[in-house]
Amino acid sequence: xxxxxxxxxxxxxxxxxxxxxxxxxxxxxxxxxxxxxxxxxxxxxxxxxxxxxxxxxxxxxxxxxxxxxxxxxxxxxxxxxxxxxxxxxxxxxxxxxxxxxxxxxxxxxxxxxxxxxxxxxxxxxxxxxxxxxxxxxxxxxxxxxxxxxxxxxxxxxxxxxxxxxxxxxxxxxxxxxxxxxxxxxxxxxxxxxxxxxxxxxxxxxxxxxxxxxxxxxxxxxxxxxxxxxxxxxxxxxxxxxxxxxxxxxxxxxxxxxxxxxxxxxxxxxxxxxxxxxxxxxxxxxxxxxxxxxxxxxxxxxxxxxxxxxxxxxxxxxxxxxxxxxxxxxxxxxxxxxxxxxxxxxxxxxxxxxxxxxx
Ligand SMILES: [Zn+2]
Numbered sequence: 001x002x003x004x005x006x007x008x009x010x011x012x013x014x015x016x017x018x019x020x021x022x023x024x025x026x027x028x029x030x031x032x033x034x035x036x037x038x039x040x041x042x043x044x045x046x047x048x049x050x051x052x053x054x055x056x057x058x059x060x061x062x063x064x065x066x067x068x069x070x071x072x073x074x075x076x077x078x079x080x081x082x083x084x085x086x087x088x089x090x091x092x093x094x095x096x097x098x099x100x101x102x103x104x105x106x107x108x109x110x111x112x113x114x115x116x117x118x119x120x121x122x123x124x125x126x127x128x129x130x131x132x133x134x135x136x137x138x139x140x141x142x143x144x145x146x147x148x149x150x151x152x153x154x155x156x157x158x159x160x161x162x163x164x165x166x167x168x169x170x171x172x173x174x175x176x177x178x179x180x181x182x183x184x185x186x187x188x189x190x191x192x193x194x195x196x197x198x199x200x201x202x203x204x205x206x207x208x209x210x211x212x213x214x215x216x217x218x219x220x221x222x223x224x225x226x227x228x229x230x231x232x233x234x235x236x237x238x239x240x241x242x243x244x245x246x247x248x249x250x251x252x253x254x255x256x257x258x259x260x261x262x263x264x265x266x267x268x269x270x271x272x273x274x275x276x277x278x279x280x281x282x283x284x285x286x287x288x289x290x291x292x293x294x295x296x297x298x299x300x301x302x303x304x305x306x307x308x309x310x311x312x313x314x315x316x317x318x319x320x321x322x323x324x325x326x327x328x329x330x331x332x333x334x335x336x337x338x339x340x341x342x343x344x345x346x347x348x349x350x351x352x353x354x355x356x357x358x
Contacts, residue, residue, distance in 0.1 A: 032067040042069035064110040072106025076162035081135040083118025087240025088168035091253035124173040138226040165227040170240030176337035179239035180206035194233040200273035201263035202256035242337035280351035284328040294341040
C-alpha cells in the first residue's frame with residue numbers, strides 16, 4: 001500500500017467517525033425553526049409566522065423558539081387567539097423573557113399573540129379583518145380568509161411540530177371570568193391520562209371536564225383540539241378578565257406553564273399538582289332575551305342555586321325588562337362584565353360541579 005493511500009484511508013476514517021459523532025449529537029446541533037425564528041441549541045430566537053395576503057390583507061404573527069441545550073419534547077404555548085384577553089398574552093410575554101434555553105431540555109414554541117388585529121384595534125372575540133373567531137376555524141385553509149390562512153400556518157408550523165400544547169385564554173373585554181382549565185376527555189385513554197396530569201400540574205383549582213370536542217382532524221375547530229385530533233396532549237387554560245392584567249392571573253398562567261414543563265421534565269425542579277380541585281361536569285350558558293343594559297348582582301366564582309337572581313336587564317329608560325337567573329345550580333365561571341347587552345348574548349356561564357372527580 002502506498003503511503004498516500006494509507007493517508008487517504010486514515011483521513012476517510014477520521015471523517016467517518018466525525019460524521020457519526022456529528023450525526024448522533026446532531027439533534028441538538030440542528031436549528032429549530034418556526035416561521036422566521038430559527039434557534040440553535042441553547043438559544044432563543046424571535047421571528048414571525050408570515051401569513052401572506054390572499055383574498056384579504058397579510059398579517060405577521062410573532063413567534064419565539066426557545067431551543068433547549070438538552071434533548072426533550074417540543075411544547076407549544078399559544079395565546080392571543082382572542083387579542084384582548086390580555087392577561088394570557090402578558091403571561092406568554094413573561095415566559096419569553098424568563099425561559100432560559102440553557103436550562104431547558106427540549107424546545108418551547110411561544111406564540112404570544114395570534115390575533116394581532118384584534119389586539120391593535122381592541123376588538124374582542126373576533127379577527128376584525130374577516131369577522132371570524134380565531135379559535136374556531138382550525139385546521140384552517142391555505143386559500144381562505146385571513147383567520148383561515150393564519151390557522152392553517154399555525155397548524156403546520158406550531159401544532160404539527162409540537163408534542164404537547166397549552167392554549168391560553170381568559171375573560172375577554174366583556175367577560176368577568178373565574179380562572180379555570182379544560183380537561184379534554186377524548187376517550188383515548190393514553191391521551192386522557194397525560195392531559196389529566198397536565199391540568200393538575202398546571203394548578204388551576206377549577207377544571208371543566210370537556211367531552212364535547214369533535215374527533216375530526218379536518219374539522220378540529222380549536223387550537224387544543226387540532227393538537228388532540230393529531231394525537232398530541234393539549235389543554236386550554238383561562239385566567240384574566242375584562243381587559244385587566246392582574247398579577248395573580250398572570251402569575252397563575254406563568255407558574256402553571258412552568259409546572260407543566262417540570263411535569264414534562266423540560267425544566268428541573270419539583271411541582272405540586274393541585275389537590276382536590278373543583279371539577280365541573282358541564283357548563284350551562286344563560287343568554288339574554290332582550291337588547292338593553294345589563295346590571296350584574298353577583299361576582300364571578302359565586303356558588304348559586306338554580307333560579308337565583310344573578311342580575312337584570314333594563315331598557316334605555318331604566319325599566320327592568322328581564323331578570324337574569326341562574327340556569328342551573330353551580331359556580332359562576334363567567335358573568336357579563338359590561339352594561340352592553342344584545343339579545344342572544346351570554347349573560348352568565350354556570351359550571352355544574354361534578355359528583356365525582358375523574
Ligand atoms: Zn379566548
